[in-house]
Amino acid sequence: MLNIYGHFLSPPTNIVRLCVSYLGLPHEYIxxxxxxxxxxxxxxxxxxxxxRVPALEDDGFxxxxxxxxxxxxxxxxxxxxxxxxxxxxxxxxxxxxxxxxKHIMPAMGRLFFNKIVAGMIGAEIDxxxxxxxxxxxxxxxxxxxxxxxxxxxxAGDKLTLADxxxxxxxxxxxxxxxxxxxxxxxxxxxxxxxxxxxYQRVHSHFAAEMQSS
Amino acid sequence: MLNIYGHFLSPPTNIVRLCVSYLGLPHEYIxxxxxxxxxxxxxxxxxxxxxRVPALEDDGFxxxxxxxxxxxxxxxxxxxxxxxxxxxxxxxxxxxxxxxxKHIMPAMGRLFFNKIVAGMIGAEIDxxxxxxxxxxxxxxxxxxxxxxxxxxxxAGDKLTLADxxxxxxxxxxxxxxxxxxxxxxxxxxxxxxxxxxxYQRVHSHFAAEMQSS
Numbered sequence: 001m002l003n004i005y006g007h008f009l010s011p012p013t014n015i016v017r018l019c020v021s022y023l024g025l026p027h028e029y030i031x032x033x034x035x036x037x038x039x040x041x042x043x044x045x046x047x048x049x050x051x052r053v054p055a056l057e058d059d060g061f062x063x064x065x066x067x068x069x070x071x072x073x074x075x076x077x078x079x080x081x082x083x084x085x086x087x088x089x090x091x092x093x094x095x096x097x098x099x100x101x102k103h104i105m106p107a108m109g110r111l112f113f114n115k116i117v118a119g120m121i122g123a124e125i126d127x128x129x130x131x132x133x134x135x136x137x138x139x140x141x142x143x144x145x146x147x148x149x150x151x152x153x154x155a156g157d158k159l160t161l162a163d164x165x166x167x168x169x170x171x172x173x174x175x176x177x178x179x180x181x182x183x184x185x186x187x188x189x190x191x192x193x194x195x196x197x198x199y200q201r202v203h204s205h206f207a208a209e210m211q212s213s
Numbered sequence: 214m215l216n217i218y219g220h221f222l223s224p225p226t227n228i229v230r231l232c233v234s235y236l237g238l239p240h241e242y243i244x245x246x247x248x249x250x251x252x253x254x255x256x257x258x259x260x261x262x263x264x265r266v267p268a269l270e271d272d273g274f275x276x277x278x279x280x281x282x283x284x285x286x287x288x289x290x291x292x293x294x295x296x297x298x299x300x301x302x303x304x305x306x307x308x309x310x311x312x313x314x315k316h317i318m319p320a321m322g323r324l325f326f327n328k329i330v331a332g333m334i335g336a337e338i339d340x341x342x343x344x345x346x347x348x349x350x351x352x353x354x355x356x357x358x359x360x361x362x363x364x365x366x367x368a369g370d371k372l373t374l375a376d377x378x379x380x381x382x383x384x385x386x387x388x389x390x391x392x393x394x395x396x397x398x399x400x401x402x403x404x405x406x407x408x409x410x411x412y413q414r415v416h417s418h419f420a421a422e423m424q425s426s
């Protein structure tokens with residue numbers, strides 16, 4: 001049985017939640033209360049010494065980093081179009097997962113932390129980081145728009161781990177006033193994915209759990 | 214034949230150069246002159262529409278993102294301890310590669326850009342980003358120190374892609390005044406790796422190519 005530790009305001013957690021939902025693997029999801037500091041408790045540091053979410057425990061095997069967790073779960077699930085075995089196909093999925101995880105996600109993270117979290121925890125707002133995050137998105141979203149104009153999914157004509165990574169990365173857009181409708185192909189792709197069962201089984205939208213937590 | 218496009222001041226390029234050197238795959242390395250803007254030339258944008266280095270071309274197959282490129286080259290090279298096939302072993306290599314690539318590298322990147330590059334290209338220095346980068350390293354280097362105190366390499370007792378990723382991420386340390394000697398296990402691990410043939414075949418240290426370019 002897989003135990004997945006996370007928090008619904010953590011985009012990397014949401015990659016893992018969307019991925020396990022898509023794969024349909026039996027698992028238990030354990031909410032780590034970041035506001036109460038549970039990520040630094042002695043119990044949690046045994047799961048992930050880095051004190052971060054998400055983390056995975058599979059019968060004593062411990063793993064962190066969302067992308068590594070997803071690839072591991074794909075391995076458990078077996079070969080599929082979602083994470084293809086063919087070397088070049090898998091490489092393109094890795095490329096676009098990393099593009100989403102290393103460019104879009106850190107950009108959105110800068111906005112989310114400084115526009116939302118900083119106020120919640122009384123941290124200083126870094127306006128330079130907001131400016132950098134906006135510049136990063138202004139550079140990279142048009143590249144993704146071009147890709148999704150030419151094909152249905154990020155890495156080709158099938159839904160893959162790359163799409164899951166990007167959709168989780170884009171989730172906070174409304175909350176931080178990033179206008180996705182300026183990118184019609186991204187908006188269409190995003191809307192279609194968010195309506196699907198695997199997405200709706202996790203939540204209706206980013207931070208929907210806030211009302212019920 | 215693999216064509217690898219990159220620039221020696223780009224840590225992600227250096228991950229790929231160190232990786233291909235370790236694997237011993239025949240390849241051609243093509244320097245992209247970022248100062249002259251070659252990354253935005255029509256020719257280069259055909260290789261990587263994102264206008265970034267590194268990129269790989271393998272007989273018409275195009276790939277970007279350092280981590281995806283390295284995994285692809287490991288696939289070409291065949292199963293090895295460097296990137297093991299076993300699901301859990303590979304997951305731990307992925308975890309530590311991502312830890313280095315998503316925490317250490319962006320931290321060092323903030324310092325490198327604002328302490329070195331900004332002055333070279335006349336960009337504004339973002340002191341908040343320097344502070345954030347230093348805080349990220351102060352949080353994460355002790356975690357890596359703990360790991361390297363307990364075992365020879367980052368992901369276990371064998372050198373893997375995770376070590377290559379970390380060593381490339383740490384390369385600019387001296388240039389940006391990050392004192393690695395405060396972390397004796399990291400320093401020892403780093404020194405040992407930098408003395409090895411696969412490292413020396415790329416360069417003696419970060420930016421050594423500057424003198425000869």
